[in-house]
Amino acid sequence: MSKMKIAAIQMPTVIDKMENVKTVKNYLEKIKDEKPDFVILPEMFCCPYQTENFPVYAEEENGSVWQQLSAYAKQYGIYLIGGSMPEKDAEGNVYNTSYIFNREGKQIGKHRKAHLFDIDVKGGQTFKESDTLTAGDRDTVFDTEFGKMGVMLCFDIRFPELSRMMVNDGAKVIFVPAAFNMTTGPAHWELSFRTRALDNQIYMVGCAPARDITAGYISWGHSIVTNPWGAVVDMLDEKEGILLAELDMGYEEQVREELPLLKSRRKDMYRLEKLCR
Numbered sequence: 001m002s003k004m005k006i007a008a009i010q011m012p013t014v015i016d017k018m019e020n021v022k023t024v025k026n027y028l029e030k031i032k033d034e035k036p037d038f039v040i041l042p043e044m045f046c047c048p049y050q051t052e053n054f055p056v057y058a059e060e061e062n063g064s065v066w067q068q069l070s071a072y073a074k075q076y077g078i079y080l081i082g083g084s085m086p087e088k089d090a091e092g093n094v095y096n097t098s099y100i101f102n103r104e105g106k107q108i109g110k111h112r113k114a115h116l117f118d119i120d121v122k123g124g125q126t127f128k129e130s131d132t133l134t135a136g137d138r139d140t141v142f143d144t145e146f147g148k149m150g151v152m153l154c155f156d157i158r159f160p161e162l163s164r165m166m167v168n169d170g171a172k173v174i175f176v177p178a179a180f181n182m183t184t185g186p187a188h189w190e191l192s193f194r195t196r197a198l199d200n201q202i203y204m205v206g207c208a209p210a211r212d213i214t215a216g217y218i219s220w221g222h223s224i225v226t227n228p229w230g231a232v233v234d235m236l237d238e239k240e241g242i243l244l245a246e247l248d249m250g251y252e253e254q255v256r257e258e259l260p261l262l263k264s265r266r267k268d269m270y271r272l273e274k275l276c277r
């Protein structure tokens with residue numbers, strides 16, 4: 001199968017966790033006639049993005065939010081990239097986790113954000129996920145009838161090593177639940193998605209929360225799809241809405257043939273000791 005339909009739901013995040021989960025259902029109902037293959041939600045779609053909220057909203061895998069997402073994937077026959085939510089493990093660690101469900105509602109992947117968002121831009125955005133979160137330690141790629149797909153979370157996009165690992169593992173599209181902010185969003189959001197798409201000759205799909213100027217952390221919004229040529233296929237503004245797009249795996253093959261960057265890599269020359277010091 002060469003063409004796949006995706007929907008990115010740029011929804012607001014409210015304080016009531018399960019209200020957010022209901023919002024997802026309303027959107028899925030709204031777009032069901034479009035028959036999307038993949039639906040992606042924003043980072044921390046059911047938990048206002050603030051460090052002190054993460055332990056409070058955290059649930060173990062298979063918790064109430066997980067159950068609903070699984071049920072939605074099955075009911076609508078979609079792959080659901082469940083944005084992200086705080087996940088707590090048996091030891092009490094809390095992760096920023098994206099659950100991935102197949103069309104039968106079975107969990108087929110799970111990404112724990114590997115690069116925690118710790119920044120301090122003078123006169124701009126400060127945030128320290130590591131105050132309450134633990135980092136994941138692996139890349140996430142899963143199988144579908146369209147080929148392998150990857151998921152990373154927001155700040156992960158800034159580290160080209162991670163997307164390259166996923167492409168080496170066979171990912172044909174990388175989905176990125178995310179929430180850039182009013183400092184880095186205008187400067188780096190579109191650029192990051194275009195760059196990773198261009199580097200890796202791959203489709204990138206980013207889904208952000210709608211902007212709420214009263215929130216403690218203000219989302220840039222601008223959910224986006226970029227293509228293997230490095231171009232923007234479509235991008236929302238800051239408001240609540242849905243981005244629907246068709247991704248053509250044949251076009252991805254074509255770009256990779258015409259501009260054979262992945263094939264032309266000097267694997268004999270690149271050294272892990274140099275890349276990782």
Ligand SMILES: NC(=O)CCC(=O)C(=O)O
Pocket residue numbers: 043117153154155156158178179180181184185188
């Ligand atoms: N939630 C995040 O990881 C935010 C990342 C971000 O805004 C950035 O600039 O990177």
